[in-house]
Amino acid sequence: MTGVVSLRDILQDEDVILLDVEAGDKKQLLEFMSDYAAQKLAMQAHQLADVLWEREKLGTTGVGRGIAIPHGRLAVLEGVRGFFARLKTPLEFDAVDHQPVDLVFLLFSPQDAGADHLHALASVSQAMRDEAFCAQLRGARDPKDVFGLFVTRKPQES
Numbered sequence: 303m304t305g306v307v308s309l310r311d312i313l314q315d316e317d318v319i320l321l322d323v324e325a326g327d328k329k330q331l332l333e334f335m336s337d338y339a340a341q342k343l344a345m346q347a348h349q350l351a352d353v354l355w356e357r358e359k360l361g362t363t364g365v366g367r368g369i370a371i372p373h374g375r376l377a378v379l380e381g382v383r384g385f386f387a388r389l390k391t392p393l394e395f396d397a398v399d400h401q402p403v404d405l406v407f408l409l410f411s412p413q414d415a416g417a418d419h420l421h422a423l424a425s426v427s428q429a430m431r432d433e434a435f436c437a438q439l440r441g442a443r444d445p446k447d448v449f450g451l452f453v454t455r456k457p458q459e460s
Contacts, residue, residue, distance in 0.1 A: 312384035319445035364397025373409035
């Protein structure tokens with residue numbers, strides 16, 4: 303991957319879309335999503351949760367307007383992978399705007415994927431900054447609809 307990264311490349315299929323997720327707090331949410339991602343990636347859930355929590359200690363990944371983009375790097379991962387969750391009830395995430403979060407895009411990259419990780423993060427960030435797009439994500443009925451929104455969204459050059 304170089305340059306702009308397609309959300310289709312990051313998400314791959316609709317099985318990575320979770321809707322109406324419930325969690326009591328940020329840590330519980332990250333553990334739940336790590337458990338789910340671990341099944342899909344054939345990895346240990348605690349490895350994923352540890353990477354996310356270590357990143358979160360550096361500064362919140364709650365970027366504002368109800369959105370969080372937790373991310374981390376894993377030595378054993380072969381490509382950039384994403385997972386999306388829409389929460390049933392927004393929760394406190396220590397977001398930069400102090401607003402609760404209801405849309406979470408989890409991103410994992412290989413340890414040595416410097417530029418690819420940054421390009422993927424930029425693509426996700428660009429999509430999630432689009433208020434109309436986020437409104438569509440919040441209103442979508444099922445994982446197939448959410449996946450369709452992500453994969454038909456055209457990346458834009460900055």
